Amino acid sequence: MATSVKPASPEPQGPKPVYTTPVWSVPPVSKTPPPVSPYVSPPETAVPVKRRPLVAPPTDQPPRRQLMVGEFILEYELRRSTRRSIGFMIDDDGLRVTAPKRVSIAEIDEAIRTKQHWILSKLKERRERRAARLEKPPVEWIDGAQLPYLGADITLRLLVGGRNRAIYNPNTRELWMTLVPGASEELLKNRVQTWYQQQAKVLFEERLDVYAGRLGVQYHSFGLSSAGTRWGSCTVDRKIRLNWKLIYFSLPLIDYVVAHELSHILEMNHSQQFWDTVGLIYPEYEEAKNLLRKRSQELPVLFP
Template sequence: MKPASPDVNQLDLFGREAQSPAAVKPVYTAPVWTVPAPSASNSPPPVSPYVAPPATAVPVKPRALVVPPSDQPPKRQLMVGEFILEYELRRSTRRSIGFMIDDDGLRVTAPKRISIAEIDNAIRTKQHWILSKLKERRERRAARLEKPPIEWIDGAQLPYLGADITLRLLVGGRNRSSYNPATRELSMVLVPGATETLLRERVKAWYQQEAKVLFEQRLDVYAERLGVRYHSFGLSSAGTRWGSCTADRKIRLNWKLIHFSQPLIDYVIAHELSHILEMNHSAQFWNTVGSIYPEYEEAKNLLRKRAQELPVLF
């Protein structure tokens, strides 16, 4: 989604820093149930008797310093009140100045015809919003880093559609997964000797498949309500935005939305579809969102809160 004039992106964004690759280790530390061959019986599959090993403290490995590419322009600096504000400047064919704040700080996108002085003045005009959002972003990032990561063991609790589901680990002849909505259990069948890395990738793939199916269904529902048609839809893995809509009606939605309840997913979908009619965040845009999702203000605030509560998964 593209911000308009010195307007701002209204969505709360979230990002995850890349984790240091963990040492490859087996998922199983003790023999677990082997899935029997399929039978005609309607009885539920057996539950793994796998018992998780005692929890032990895992030292946090220092993250490697990421050196930016040599061709990346240095950040500009601007004195704003008592602070020296750094920002990344990008030039584009857009007609107005746009602001984006993520874990890397402030990014300003401006037309080529706009002078540096005009850009700096636009930043000063928005300085209170910019400084408050940067502070909020730092606090959210610090809170995320304090949360312990998920332990990938049998019985682990994973977020799905606004509630927790239980991970069940089983051993079988091939890798496969299945979800039982009645028991809210996600069964992951892996070949003997499977690693934690493989397990994480299989769970991520399951999340993404669930997201693709649900998002397409909800896009069709809200596109019909708004009376618009989108050109195409794809999943995003972006760390700093929930979704986007281009001028040619191509929509991308972050698959991590599948962690949240359906009303919050619907809000993001209504938001992106509204950009088909209004490629900005003007009052008319929010009126358009409100016409198909009246509770958008509450959803926007709740989405921000729920994003802060997510455990570290991937």
Template structure:
């Protein structure tokens, strides 16, 4: 940098300009930003899982044996115990819970141990039955009025109501109409009983004909037929050759009825559900597996007719 010497002083060139120049404009500073406050997030509500359906229990009857209880994991299972002449312990699960059949010589401790050995299967089936029961209870019931639609043999029939001095019912097949005559003071319950009686009459006639047909195919003879009203147990067969069929099968198509008939008649040869049993069923009803699945599905779709 050039300098000029004046006397004893030395001046820097441009020193005056630098010292007297206008200071740069001061830019206004923005006010400090407020601190960032994270948004308040409400905690997510806890996930409320629906409680599992209650396990079905056998009904308590005044003349029946007392129910037994057994803790299976987190479930307290009630079951009915029946002694018999059979050689092994048997289990039956339906809408009325667990029923155990055991030889007279088997101790209670042995029965409990046998149940524990199958507790996974037992609890699973009981929960499944409980869920089905809840689903059925949630279905809207049929309104018992003129024009109501009722399930019959896989199709639908129409209820036609008339007033008369006494109750009676008649089915008109060409129009698929069930005509029911009721008294002017008759109750809805009386109407339902009349319709139920007609369904049961139809069921007995049809079941007897199908039993005779399939018994001839299988070469067996059954002793008697009786109707049951179990929730979803469609049939049973005893060692005395007695057949019980659920009259509600009359709501289903004939092939599904035939499957249950073939199933129960096959028990006259095989009192179990072994491969030999299913081979016996297949010999007179080849598509038994498809019918079994269809029956399970269709039973969940039926409207509530009779509580």
């Protein structure tokens, strides 16, 4: 089982400037130029934009089809696989249909019409959730910014130093980011995202081992994903991927997704038997599923 490693305490040094206000707004007292904020990009020189010729999309992309469903023209992505039945998946890109190679297009279209009420309602719900996320103002990357972490907020603290590093203090719930002078906001965001992903990898591996033991299964491998709104996946060869942004949420919600994906090792579907399997190791799955949906709509926009 992976164990978390506590970051080393910072070496005792003299005080360093903390960027609580834009330093360039303070009039200089000498000819020495003022320090440069680590979260503001240096001026850029405009360069001519080279026009690129139009390139046809790759031919290996899954085909997209259109189907008249009631009063709507429904577009969907069709994928062929070795699965035994037709499956439906809805994400920010719309409807994805996975079907066995032996199933005809007419049979696929009929299956879509049979489930049209469910499909249309889920597509509407997904559009509303996406619109709600985009309406939220993005986080302002300054000293004192509030960031989500394990179900609560932590405070971002910015220092300028000789090298880039990140130290988290769980007692004060402060994430100290030391950046080189002149570092850009983009670099700061990349450093914060890297820190998130490092924490996620350690914690998720721990929770996978806990719930795999409870369910009596073994997974082949584990990796992080950056999917838009899909929190996890499990393949038929037991490869599990978990969205690193789950680290924003409280541990019970992370555990729900872990239990969900591990249960797919035994049931590669969302049948009642699958949910019964989830319930064996996570009885409160229904409440967690609804709360995860609610919490995901409340998050600030960190990395648009």
